[in-house]
Amino acid sequence: MPEKDLIHLTIDGQRVEAPRGTVVLEAARAAGIRIPHYCYHPGLSRVGSCRLCLVEIEKSPKLQPSCSTPVSEGMVVRTGTPQALENRRSVLEFLLANHPLDCPVCDQAGECELQNYYMAHGRYDARYNDNKSKRKKATPIGPRIILDQERCILCTRCVRFTREISRTFELGVIERGHRSFIDIFPGRELENRYSGNIADICPVGAMTDRDFRFQCRVWFLGSADSVCPGCSRGCNIEIHYNNRFNPRYHTRRVERLKPRYNGRVNSYWMCDEGRYAYHAIDAPNRLSRPDPGPDGASGEDAWSSAIGRVAASIKDAVAGYGAESVAVVASPQMTNEELFAVRRLFFDALGIGTIAFRAPAREEPRSDDLLITADRHPNSRGAEILLPPGGGVGDLLRACSEGRIRVLYLFHHDLTAGYDPGFIRSALGRVPQVIFQGSWSHPTAELASVRLPAAVYAEKEGTFTNIQGRVQRIRAAVPPVGHSMPDLAILARLGAELGAPLGSDPEAVFDEIAGSVDAFSGMTYASLGGGGALLKQGAGA
Numbered sequence: 001m002p003e004k005d006l007i008h009l010t011i012d013g014q015r016v017e018a019p020r021g022t023v024v025l026e027a028a029r030a031a032g033i034r035i036p037h038y039c040y041h042p043g044l045s046r047v048g049s050c051r052l053c054l055v056e057i058e059k060s061p062k063l064q065p066s067c068s069t070p071v072s073e074g075m076v077v078r079t080g081t082p083q084a085l086e087n088r089r090s091v092l093e094f095l096l097a098n099h100p101l102d103c104p105v106c107d108q109a110g111e112c113e114l115q116n117y118y119m120a121h122g123r124y125d126a127r128y129n130d131n132k133s134k135r136k137k138a139t140p141i142g143p144r145i146i147l148d149q150e151r152c153i154l155c156t157r158c159v160r161f162t163r164e165i166s167r168t169f170e171l172g173v174i175e176r177g178h179r180s181f182i183d184i185f186p187g188r189e190l191e192n193r194y195s196g197n198i199a200d201i202c203p204v205g206a207m208t209d210r211d212f213r214f215q216c217r218v219w220f221l222g223s224a225d226s227v228c229p230g231c232s233r234g235c236n237i238e239i240h241y242n243n244r245f246n247p248r249y250h251t252r253r254v255e256r257l258k259p260r261y262n263g264r265v266n267s268y269w270m271c272d273e274g275r276y277a278y279h280a281i282d283a284p285n286r287l288s289r290p291d292p293g294p295d296g297a298s299g300e301d302a303w304s305s306a307i308g309r310v311a312a313s314i315k316d317a318v319a320g321y322g323a324e325s326v327a328v329v330a331s332p333q334m335t336n337e338e339l340f341a342v343r344r345l346f347f348d349a350l351g352i353g354t355i356a357f358r359a360p361a362r363e364e365p366r367s368d369d370l371l372i373t374a375d376r377h378p379n380s381r382g383a384e385i386l387l388p389p390g391g392g393v394g395d396l397l398r399a400c401s402e403g404r405i406r407v408l409y410l411f412h413h414d415l416t417a418g419y420d421p422g423f424i425r426s427a428l429g430r431v432p433q434v435i436f437q438g439s440w441s442h443p444t445a446e447l448a449s450v451r452l453p454a455a456v457y458a459e460k461e462g463t464f465t466n467i468q469g470r471v472q473r474i475r476a477a478v479p480p481v482g483h484s485m486p487d488l489a490i491l492a493r494l495g496a497e498l499g500a501p502l503g504s505d506p507e508a509v510f511d512e513i514a515g516s517v518d519a520f521s522g523m524t525y526a527s528l529g530g531g532g533a534l535l536k537q538g539a540g541a
Contacts, residue, residue: 005020006018007075009027009072009074009076011027011028011031011079012080016028016030018030022071023066023069023070024057024066024069024075024077025040025067027071028066028079033079036052036053036088036120037052038050038113038153038155038203039155039156040067041268042268043269044160044201046067048067049155051087052087052092053066056078056083057075057076057077058077058078063083066079088117092123093126096114096118098132098133098150099114099153100132100150100151102205107212107213109217112204113204114153114204134150135181136148136149140210141189144196144276145190145195145199145208145210146207146208146213147184147206147207148206148208149206151206152204152206153203153204154173154180156182157198157201157202158171158182158198158201161198162192162198166195166197169185170185170188170190170192182206193271193272196209197259199212200259211256218240220242221242221243222241223241224239224241224476224477225237226458226475227378227472228270228274229277229377230273230277230376231273231365231371231372231373231375231377231378232376232466233265233373233466234265234378234464234465234466234470234532235262235265235269235270235371236259236265236530238259240255240256241253245478252279253282253478254278254281254282254478257278259275262531262532264470265470265531266371270371271371278458281458282481285441286440286482287440287451289453289483290302290303290305290483293306293450299483302483307493311498313406313432313435313449314326314498316406317407320406323351323353324352324353324404325406326354326405326408326409327354327355327400327405328342328408329355329356329409329410329411330383331412331413332357332383334379334383334412335379335382335462336464336520337463337488337506337509338462338491339382339383340509340512341502341503342411342491343386343387343388345498345500347388349498349499349500350498350500354391354396354399355388355390356390356392356393356396358393360419361376362417362418373467375467378464378466381467381535382471385465385519385520386517393415394419397423402430405431406431406433407435408433409435409437410434410437410448411438411487413438414445416442416443416444421443424444425447428444432449433449433450434448434449435449435452436448437452437487437490438452438454439484453482453483453485455486458476459481460476460486460506461474461507462488462506463510463528465535468534471520471528471533472531472532473525473528473532492504507525510523510525511524519535519536520535522536
């Protein structure tokens with residue numbers, strides 16, 4: 001940044017540089033100095049109503065709100081003076097005058113800023129002895145959110161979110177003065193496509209997520225950075241998983257998804273569709289072990305048997321009918337590394353030219369002007385670059401129905417979601433060997449001769465390329481369920497059986513992509529960092 005656009009100031013004796021227009025609170029945060037605050041959120045407008053973030057600024061006669069005061073050249077800020085600390089104690093005492101002491105049963109316990117700030121700055125000799133005011137408790141205000149008005153501190157983050165981000169205007173501040181409270185407008189429900197974010201931004205336990213409510217204490221949660229696979233936006237997320245998972249007492253290993261800030265992709269938000277799709281990770285219809293086959297093998301033996309049968313069917317088809325008798329339907333749900341392995345194995349090594357990946361949906365998904373895109377796959381851009389040009393799935397299915405395909409290798413797709421189920425049964429019924437590699441059982445998987453269970457995005461490492469051409473990393477949060485494996489590991493085993501060795505380490509495969517595909521040149525896992533990196537403009541495969 002040019003020097004003329006930088007402001008130099010001092011915060012608590014520390015020399016700080018900040019871009020022009022930055023507020024004091026953000027300049028302090030960037031310097032590692034934390035100023036307590038409630039109403040301020042960097043993704044929302046500033047209202048300066050909670051008064052918790054007041055600081056001393058030299059030459060100002062009174063304390064100033066750090067959330068709305070822009071930095072200026074030579075400014076001197078002190079955040080820990082007796083006057084500033086007394087203000088925090090007074091604000092916290094005021095907020096707790098009517099706040100219920102139900103922390104032991106509050107889902108926000110462990111990540112509640114009211115708890116954290118009070119322990120650091122509170123007035124422990126409470127002076128308020130009257131009965132606390134009573135308001136609505138644990139009231140559903142929509143399919144996703146529970147409102148507890150007694151816990152609300154009137155920061156208005158939720159109201160501003162519905163006005164400025166979702167633009168659905170369901171919430172408002174009712175009454176005035178000490179009678180004020182947050183509520184849903186009469187005749188409305190909090191039912192927009194981003195309502196789960198309201199639980200994220202609430203700094204206390206007033207707005208809680210109905211899905212996560214009473215499921216797990218937050219101090220039992222581990223976290224892994226990843227990318228939402230729900231559409232081509234590629235929202236950055238955190239996967240929160242249960243560190244104390246025991247299948248005797250729990251039904252899900254992943255407890256929730258939270259948005260992770262990326263100013264170039266999703267800012268601070270994510271949609272509800274992506275947020276609650278994590279239930280599929282531990283769904284009852286997950287494929288967890290290969291089909292036993294005619295030999296009745298199980299465990300590792302079942303994998304060896306299944307891979308052997310798949311390799312034999314591909315070899316026989318290529319030897320007897322030519323490479324054109326084998327067709328592949330890859331999936332844009334697969335990572336860049338896995339799609340590259342598909343190309344290396346089927347196209348480069350076996351000479352199979354029929355590789356499709358676009359399967360239509362029966363209903364056109366709705367997009368919006370915030371985050372959601374019509375393409376419900378996280379890696380269509382990567383598939384376009386990494387896979388060889390091929391026909392559509394429709395042409396491939398016609399070839400199947402005409403008996404021209406001897407082996408059909410399907411990755412992840414449920415073709416009945418985009419085509420008439422009767423046509424799919426008829427077309428695949430004409431194929432002697434249908435191999436399905438995927439994560440869930442569905443009507444198409446049930447038609448396969450061999451099913452190979454694949455890990456989901458939360459169980460593996462790799463990268464996706466989003467609609468902007470931004471390559472972003474996903475990381476494993478939990479191990480693959482049962483005997484399932486990442487697609488890359490399955491392809492590596494199949495390649496070894498077919499005499500075409502492939503790498504099974506995602507980082508090594510990504511280095512190979514960067515060295516052979518112009519669009520990815522120069523990239524490494526380290527260079528992607530937490531925010532990803534854009535493909536090289538104008539570069540092809």
